[in-house]
Amino acid sequence: xxxxxxxxxxxxxxxxxxxxxxxxxxxxxxxxxxxxxxxxxxxxxxxxxxxxxxxxxxxxxxxxxxxxxxxxxxxxxxxxxxxxxxxxxxxxxxxxxxxxxxxxxxxxxx
Amino acid sequence: xxxxxxxxxxxxxxxxxxxxxxxxxxxxxxxxxxxxxxxxxxxxxxxxxxxxxxxxxxxxxxxxxxxxxxxxxxxxxxxxxxxxxxxxxxxxxxxxxxxxxxxxxxxxxx
Numbered sequence: 560x561x562x563x564x565x566x567x568x569x570x571x572x573x574x575x576x577x578x579x580x581x582x583x584x585x586x587x588x589x590x591x592x593x594x595x596x597x598x599x600x601x602x603x604x605x606x607x608x609x610x611x612x613x614x615x616x617x618x619x620x621x622x623x624x625x626x627x628x629x630x631x632x633x634x635x636x637x638x639x640x641x642x643x644x645x646x647x648x649x650x651x652x653x654x655x656x657x658x659x660x661x662x663x664x665x666x667x668x669x
Numbered sequence: 670x671x672x673x674x675x676x677x678x679x680x681x682x683x684x685x686x687x688x689x690x691x692x693x694x695x696x697x698x699x700x701x702x703x704x705x706x707x708x709x710x711x712x713x714x715x716x717x718x719x720x721x722x723x724x725x726x727x728x729x730x731x732x733x734x735x736x737x738x739x740x741x742x743x744x745x746x747x748x749x750x751x752x753x754x755x756x757x758x759x760x761x762x763x764x765x766x767x768x769x770x771x772x773x774x775x776x777x778x779x
Contacts, residue, residue, distance in 0.1 A: 560749075560751070561751055562735050562748070562749055562750045562754045562756070563749045564733070564735070564740045564742065564747075564748050565746065565747045565748070565749075566742070566746050567744070567746050584723075584725070584747040585723050585725075585747035585748055585749035586723065586749055587723070587749045589721045589752075589771045590700060590721055590723050590749075590769060590771045591723075592723040592725060592747050592749075594745075611697050611699040611700055613694075613695050613696065613700050613701075613702040615694070615695075615725070615767050617727065625672050625674070626672065630674045632674065632676070634677070635677030635704075636674070636675065636677050637674075637675045637677075637695035637702050638672070638673065638674050638675070639670075639672055639675075639695035639696055639697045639702075640672045641670070641671055641672045641697060642699075644672045657725050657767065659700060659702065659723060659769045661699045661700045
């Protein structure tokens with residue numbers, strides 16, 4: 560896949576339910592950038608995947624649970640999840656996460 | 670490397686000169702998240718690297734040059750650079766980029 564520029568205005572959100580929406584942003588086979596918006600009290604259920612993941616908190620407040628421990632985070636904080644690591648979050652104040660997966664999440668591509 | 674949580678307040682910026690600072694945020698060997706702050710008119714000189722890169726414009730306005738073509742971008746816009754792709758930018762309005770490299774930029778680690 561070639562280099563690309565993805566304008567925010569061109570990407571419609573996918574409604575995931577429970578106050579969560581997702582937009583797949585720029586990506587290559589090796590990595591995929593995804594915006595996930597949470598309403599206050601929305602939950603990202605604990606899950607795991609073989610992809611590694613880095614997450615940037617763009618805005619809002621969240622509590623992440625990683626390996627059974629809770630981490631309150633806010634704007635500018637970041638997390639890295641090793642392959643297979645179980646992770647989840649609850650949104651304490653409406654916000655936006657930028658998740659980046661390696662390799663790309665093929666299951667997110669229509 | 671294991672999963673990690675990196676709090677923004679704990680990461681000091683590295684001054685790169687020319688109105689640009691860099692902070693290495695959460696990372697794993699497979700991917701590294703890096704915040705780069707630009708003052709207005711600061712330049713990210715055209716360069717290339719074997720790592721693939723996704724970039725999220727957190728705030729500000731930039732003009733990226735990719736493969737000889739200019740792309741004006743702003744908050745929420747994203748770019749993906751293939752391995753070896755020459756890319757650079759000029760900052761038109763002070764802002765912040767979140768760059769994510771695959772694999773990690775070992776040259777950024779002290």
